[in-house]
Structures are given as structure tokens and as C-alpha cells.
Amino acid sequence: MALSTHATDEIRALPARFPEIRSAVMPALDIAQEELGHLTPEAMSEVAELLKLDPGYVEGVATFYTLFHLQPIGKHHFSVCTNLSCALRGAVEICDHIKRRTGVEEFGEVSADGLFSVEEVECLGACEYAPMMRYQHRYHYDLTTQKVDALIDRAREEGHGD
């Protein structure tokens, strides 16, 4: 089993919140992803079984939405907005800098030390603070190379622990 008993219990409790069971699929995938870091085929199959849905259907939903990761991501994941408002204020340069400093060569891959991954994302709706990014479930504003360096340094100090 890919998912813990705790996670499967949480998923079983979800359908009661909705008029139809299908609406529970994304909250269930959230629980699975939270526990495993990304969605493995086994995890998606288990979600399907728990919600009495077809595994192919669940995978079809998971592949549609960008917040579901079907490949492993780093323990520290940078989602940098490079849409127009941020790009005009230096977001692409910030993104390149993060890749260089973390050792991530391509978007979507994890750095050799397993700590970092970086992705370019579309507008995150905080354009008055551009350039900005989402990092560890928080928005970070008015990015500079110094600011992201400090975050990367702190992440390295923490290492793989919590």
C-alpha cells in the first residue's frame, strides 16, 4: 500500500462533504501528494479504489492540473511566476539565478542532492509585488537575488530533515 492508514481514513471521510462522491477526487489526491511528495501510479490507483472511481479517470484528473506532481519534486520547490507582470520586473533573471544556485539544470528535474526543484508558473495573482514566487506554501515578494540566496542557504542548512 502506498498510502498510510491515516491518509486512507482521511480520504474515506471526504465524500460526505460533497453532494457527489466524484468531487472528493482532488482533495483525495491532495492528501496522497502531501504524504508522498508526488502522485505515484499506485497512489492514484488507491485513491480510485477508495472513491470507487476508475483508475484511468483519476489519472486523467491528476494530469490536467498543474498543482499535481506526477514526478518527484525537491523537498524545497520554487514556483516562480514568469508571466508578463513579473517578467517585466526581472522574473526570468531570478528564475535563472535560482536554477544556477540550486544546481537544477532544467525545469521539472530535481537537483542532484535531492533538495531542490524549480518550475516556471503562470500568474500567481500578486502582481503588485512582482517579481514573486510561491515557495513552501507561501508567497515571497519583491524578489532579489539576495532574497532567494538567503532562502536557498537556509534550505541547505535544514538539509533533508524537517
Place this chain on the structure above:
Amino acid sequence: MATELRGSHGPERHHLLTGLFGTPDLHKLEVYRRHGGYEMLQRALGSLTPEQIHAEVKTSGLRGRGGAGFSTGTKWGFIPKDVPGPRYVVVNADESEPGTAKDRYLMENSPHMLLEGICLACYAIGAHQAWIYIRGEYDGPYQRLVDAIAELRAAGILGGQPFGCDYELDIQLYRGHGAYICGEETALLESLEGKRAQPRSRPPFPAVKGAWGRPTLLNNVETLANLPWIVRHGGAEYAKFGLGSAKGTRLLTVSGDVRRPGVYEVEIGVSFRHVIMELAGGPPEGRRVKVFWPGGSSAQVLPESMLDTSTDPDALARVGSMGGSGGVIVMDDSHCVVKAAYRLLRFYAHESCGKCTPCRVGGNWAVRTFERILSGQGSEIDLQILDRIQQSLQYGRCLCGLGDSAGWVIMSTMQHFRNEYEEHALRNECSAERVPAHA
């Protein structure tokens, strides 16, 4: 969230939504109530009929603030009155139009203003259950709403008997998972039902057959946040703000090459010159505004010579654009229009849900054409190809407006900046790069 507020706050005559922003702890129920919060819900449940609220909204002239600008009172009128069983209010908090941050600004600063508006809308259309579909990346606003809803449950304002009245009310949150298309209301409903977010064919319209097949009212965050003010002061008072048929105020997000980016509440009808040059401080020292998107990246661009255009939708329509989501993106003369259009086409190609062929194919085709042009491999034929693509994307060939939006980016940038396209495609030059760096 001790982040510095960038945008409207404090008492000014036209700060109908943002007047209290900046008040310490405004996001807490106690503070919101100290400033009159939930008095209108109490009044509505105690002494107003749903029809009276609907009438005030119609009188106000309020139009949807999500992008389409449809009359709110008219939309409410589409909800059938005589259908038994549940009906829903679904709140579109999936703000993701590039250059738009106003719903986030609103939810972070005054979550209870939105929640009171939602409760008023529920009562007006006879719904007892609301769902807020909030984009998944909005961690801060989501937490604000979780906390605010918990406060309301504890205070009994959500529950079986709000303010002692027999009108059960509940609000649930549903997080999106990263898909621009979910801002389109039928795609949002698909997503809420646990499906891939692909727009539905209409009819039936959501008012008749919406969430889980039930009658559903879909409104944007800012639209609903106006309701407490309208109920308190009356629709006629609201309609005194604005210009022509466009009533009230709007939250404009000003971003890009300006000195004071921010979310500014303005009376509809002020000029973009006022918004960009005065409120947002204009472009950096030594720069000129080259172009601006008046209503999110989907609104047709306007050149500097059109800065005096009014923010009302009729004026924008006259110059071939629209108010859209209120996202005002400003670009100065050091940036290249073709590269900006290319970045936006990458966005539309990426966010196409794949259901309709012109949008699924056209976006990617345009991206490849832009890449040819920007790598110095372009020719006159590529400009003709772009022109054909933008025509194929437009004119309602798709179920939703995403394809049209992609087409408008190409069409409007080519219309106003044909010279820059020719520089790149025919001569592999970029005049923006020759603009000297400012001191």
C-alpha cells in the same frame, strides 16, 4: 501577513470596498463587526425580502467584476424560482488572469466583507449553501477564509439560525489545482464536480443546471463584496458612482513598469492616464509608457497615445478593447512588444484545456511562429501566418473565450506595433533593445 499594503485603503469618497483596508485586524470578525459588519445580513434576514435585495442590486447597475461585465441583477434573475431541492451560490475566487490580483487583495484584507456578500446573495436567490472555489496557490487568502468561516460558525452566523432567523446558511471552501481555465464558469463547475476543467456547452446555463445539476449562481469575489455596501446605502446611491451605464467603482491591479504597482479602487470613468501616471506613479525615470493592457492580458492592448481613454467599458469598446478583469499591465519603451506577445501566447497555449480545436492547435502554432520570428528565422510569411491564426482563434469558434483572448493578443499587438513585428521578422532587429538603460 504583515505585508505592506500596495493599493487603496483608508476613507475616501470612492473607497466603497477598500475604505476600511489598513484597519488593524480587519480580517477578524470582532473588528469587522465593530465597523458595522454583518448588520446588513441581520437586516436582510430580519426585515427584507429576497426580492427587495434583488431590486437594490438591479437598481445599483452592478456588473460582474470577473471579466465579462454582465449585469449582476439580470444574472440573478435567471435563477428559477419554482424548482424544488437545493440550489447553490458558487463564488469564483479562481483569480488567474495575468496581471490581476484584486480578489486576493480583497480576501486578504477583508474576508468577512466577501462572506457577508455571499450570505446576502444566498438569501436573495433562496440558496442555503455556498461554495467558494479558490485557486489552489492562494495559501494566505485560503487560510483567511478558513479562519473567518470558523468564526462565523462559532458565532452562529453560519448555521441553522443566523441572527435568530430561520434561514440556514453554510459556506464551504474548495481549492483549485492550477488551471487558468477554471476562471471560466462552466469549467469551474466541472472542476468542482471532480472532473477535468473543460468548459460546457450552453445551454443549459448554470442558472438552470449548474453545480451537481442544480440551479447555481456564479459570481466573482469583487462582485459579491459590493453587496453589503449596496444593501446599506441602496442601489440608487451606488449608481451615483460611475460613468454612463457603468456604475460604481472597480479594483484595478496596476502592474509592470510603474513606480507604484498596486490594487487601486477607482470610480469607473476615470482615465487610464490617471490610473497609470498618477495613482501608480507612471513608468520609471526616463521611460515612456509604450503600451498597456487595460483589463488583464486578454484585453486588447492600447498604445501610449490612448492613455486618455476612460476606464468605462463603453469607452474601451470604442477603442477596440475591454475592461476585463481590471488588470492594468504597463510596459515601457525598454521592452519589446513581440517578446511580450510571445510570452502571453505561451501562456494561452499552456492553459488551453484542449477541448476545442482552434484553441488547442492555434495557440501552439502561434508559439512556434513567434519562436521562428524571435530566433531570426522569420519572414513575411510568418506575419501572414500569425494573422491567419488570430483570425481562426476569434469570433466565437470555441466554447469559451480563451481562444479569442489568445487571438486578441496577436491581433492588437500587430495592429498597433506592426513595425516591431517587421523589425523582428524581416530584419532580425529589436528597437527596444536599443533604448538606452535609464540612469
